[in-house]
Amino acid sequence: MSGESQRILIVDDEIQIRRLLRIGLEAHGFDVLEATTVREGIARCADSNPDLVILDLGLPDRDGRDLIGEVRAWSKLPILVLSVRSSEKDKVDALDRGGSDYVSKPFSMAELLARVRALLRDRPREDDENSVYQVGLLQLDVPRHRVTLDGRIVKLSRKEFDLLHLLVLHAGRVVTHKQLLREIWGRVHEDDTQYLRVYVGQLREKLGDDPARPRFIANEPGVGYRFIEPD
Amino acid sequence: MQARWRHSLGPRALSCYAEAVAVGAAAVLLSEALRSELTAGNLALLLMLAVVFIGYRHGLASALVTSFVCVSGMSYFHAPPRFSFRVNQYEHLVMLGCFVLASLLTGGLAERLRRQLVRSQSLADRNERLLEVSRRLTGGPSDDLLASIRPAIGEAFHAECALLVADGTGALEPADCDGPQLEPEDAAAAGWCFTRISDDPNLGARAGSWMFLRLDGQDGPLGVLGVRRPIEAGPLARDQRALLLALRDMVAVALDRRRLAERIRESQMSGEREKLRAALLSSVSHDLRTPLAGITGAASTLVGLRGSLPETAQKELLATILSEAERLDRFVANLIDMTRLEAGGPEPSPSWSDFRDIVADALRGLSRVLADREIEIDIAANFPLLYVDAFLLERVIANLLDNAAKYSERGSPIAISAHRDRDTAVLRVSDRGRGIPHDQRDAVFTLFHRVRDTDKRVAGTGLGLAICRGLTEALRGSIGIRDGIDGKGTCVEVRLPIDELEAEVQAE
Numbered sequence: 202m203s204g205e206s207q208r209i210l211i212v213d214d215e216i217q218i219r220r221l222l223r224i225g226l227e228a229h230g231f232d233v234l235e236a237t238t239v240r241e242g243i244a245r246c247a248d249s250n251p252d253l254v255i256l257d258l259g260l261p262d263r264d265g266r267d268l269i270g271e272v273r274a275w276s277k278l279p280i281l282v283l284s285v286r287s288s289e290k291d292k293v294d295a296l297d298r299g300g301s302d303y304v305s306k307p308f309s310m311a312e313l314l315a316r317v318r319a320l321l322r323d324r325p326r327e328d329d330e331n332s333v334y335q336v337g338l339l340q341l342d343v344p345r346h347r348v349t350l351d352g353r354i355v356k357l358s359r360k361e362f363d364l365l366h367l368l369v370l371h372a373g374r375v376v377t378h379k380q381l382l383r384e385i386w387g388r389v390h391e392d393d394t395q396y397l398r399v400y401v402g403q404l405r406e407k408l409g410d411d412p413a414r415p416r417f418i419a420n421e422p423g424v425g426y427r428f429i430e431p432d
Numbered sequence: 433m434q435a436r437w438r439h440s441l442g443p444r445a446l447s448c449y450a451e452a453v454a455v456g457a458a459a460v461l462l463s464e465a466l467r468s469e470l471t472a473g474n475l476a477l478l479l480m481l482a483v484v485f486i487g488y489r490h491g492l493a494s495a496l497v498t499s500f501v502c503v504s505g506m507s508y509f510h511a512p513p514r515f516s517f518r519v520n521q522y523e524h525l526v527m528l529g530c531f532v533l534a535s536l537l538t539g540g541l542a543e544r545l546r547r548q549l550v551r552s553q554s555l556a557d558r559n560e561r562l563l564e565v566s567r568r569l570t571g572g573p574s575d576d577l578l579a580s581i582r583p584a585i586g587e588a589f590h591a592e593c594a595l596l597v598a599d600g601t602g603a604l605e606p607a608d609c610d611g612p613q614l615e616p617e618d619a620a621a622a623g624w625c626f627t628r629i630s631d632d633p634n635l636g637a638r639a640g641s642w643m644f645l646r647l648d649g650q651d652g653p654l655g656v657l658g659v660r661r662p663i664e665a666g667p668l669a670r671d672q673r674a675l676l677l678a679l680r681d682m683v684a685v686a687l688d689r690r691r692l693a694e695r696i697r698e699s700q701m702s703g704e705r706e707k708l709r710a711a712l713l714s715s716v717s718h719d720l721r722t723p724l725a726g727i728t729g730a731a732s733t734l735v736g737l738r739g740s741l742p743e744t745a746q747k748e749l750l751a752t753i754l755s756e757a758e759r760l761d762r763f764v765a766n767l768i769d770m771t772r773l774e775a776g777g778p779e780p781s782p783s784w785s786d787f788r789d790i791v792a793d794a795l796r797g798l799s800r801v802l803a804d805r806e807i808e809i810d811i812a813a814n815f816p817l818l819y820v821d822a823f824l825l826e827r828v829i830a831n832l833l834d835n836a837a838k839y840s841e842r843g844s845p846i847a848i849s850a851h852r853d854r855d856t857a858v859l860r861v862s863d864r865g866r867g868i869p870h871d872q873r874d875a876v877f878t879l880f881h882r883v884r885d886t887d888k889r890v891a892g893t894g895l896g897l898a899i900c901r902g903l904t905e906a907l908r909g910s911i912g913i914r915d916g917i918d919g920k921g922t923c924v925e926v927r928l929p930i931d932e933l934e935a936e937v938q939a940e
Binding site: 289411415422 | 757758761783784785786788789790791792793795809811817822823826848933
């Protein structure tokens, strides 16, 4: 990967944002492509083969979410959504349609780069029964169904383990409420966020995580949870 | 005449006639029994007494019936030839004529007396109604009053009543929605009555159709009062007309009064709005310009003196740009919240939320503002999940934290706590600042209020607490000021209702 730099497509109609992103991304060694409309964005995705798309939802010709739908028909390439803070519904909808993660405007470059890196990392191997994950001091041993924190075993119930497993699998990326509920409790409960609140609460307590200043599991208001990757 | 005929055919009238016949017959029989004792003249007086008695009790028609019975009896028993109705003596004939005439007079007189009594009674009745209506019109809030006046008038005249009031454009609208529906031609007649140059009440309108009276206020016509009496009610009597006109004037005065009150309220409201707008403008221009000035100043310095500035100065300027931009962002968020509150408040979309998450979110947004603060977080272990709109509550907590940072010394601690008080969640944000005097603890929640008598002006919008109150109320909660940490500083307390989570989730 070191020989060739990764290519990022920015789809945004505001020149200031494009300029800012270009400066930030190029400074970190990425190649940057630009598009200003949904139509152009889809065309660049097809002909320029980017490694990642940064997509603004408010575009002049069509809804940015349309791009996600069309690109997802033929590609799994990661799409990072840029959206304003107050429109949680749009964010959740964009993620449901196949968006990979989001950053709320106004954002800091550090935050954006962390998201981009998490998305560009090798995608998690689908349902790997034999993995052992190490994130910071936390170790998750899937085959032995065991979690240790700084060498000490943390006793988790089956559902707590599944929850942590799913979050760690996507470490650094947001996992929506719906995704978590569907995977762990089943489709019937995909709107019952109270299950999540209770179990995430228990999980945090067992991991000694302070929810007000989380080290492991961060709440993404209105959207889902994110397992925090240590810097 | 209608009334008379109705009177002469009703069941009550029949019993009157029966009584008239009975009393006449009794008088004839009595006079026959006393025939040997009394002279013919006295016997005639006895019969006359019966006629006058009936005339007094039941009026002219009954008196005539009685006198007919009496005359028949007299000619049968007294006038020779006896036991025959034939009358052949001239003298007796004259007497009989006088007798009928006299009974007619007394009966008629008695009836007139009675009618006068009835009328004065109905007059008293109407005066009472007038009094009642005027009492309603002069007391109470004018909206209720206009709603109650229509049925009151209808009742007084046994009629339908419509009250149409002109709106701002001069179109007539019913004053209350329960009023009768006017046919298009009636509505047109009402409109015509309203626009006519001089008011000429068509009091003589046929019974069964609407008569309209214009309601004149001090600055021109205000509306139209319509009355429709049933066909059998006949034309309006003189006193009824006077009553109707008096009522019309009263309603007009009431309408005038209402309009004046509205005008006063409007001018007060527009005054308030003007004040609010001026305050908003000054707040917005100050709170937008201050951070913008900081950003522009820092950025232009960096652009102009890039090479010659020491690195620490450059870093400081960059930090200024960042923190001022964040401040601008918070202010814009508050402006948006305020606009939403002004437009009737945001529609909360509640979900089960962990207050710890909400605190984390608020702290994350204010990380730079709170960088040099120690934040003490004390959330009770048994503190339940809240069924709230997490975004609105986060806006409240963030504003309170921002305020706490603004109004207390740099470096002093800020505390967030949450505990359960029966079925209420008690959330507190406290600081060790100057505190808020008791007499201002309510006023701080009004828009653009800043605690006065501060020598140094603290950058604030005057929006924060007003928004907090608006949002808290949208969340079905309440907000208030208490003493801060150790009795010093300020503590803002938010109380929210706790909804119980179903037991099945709590278990396991």
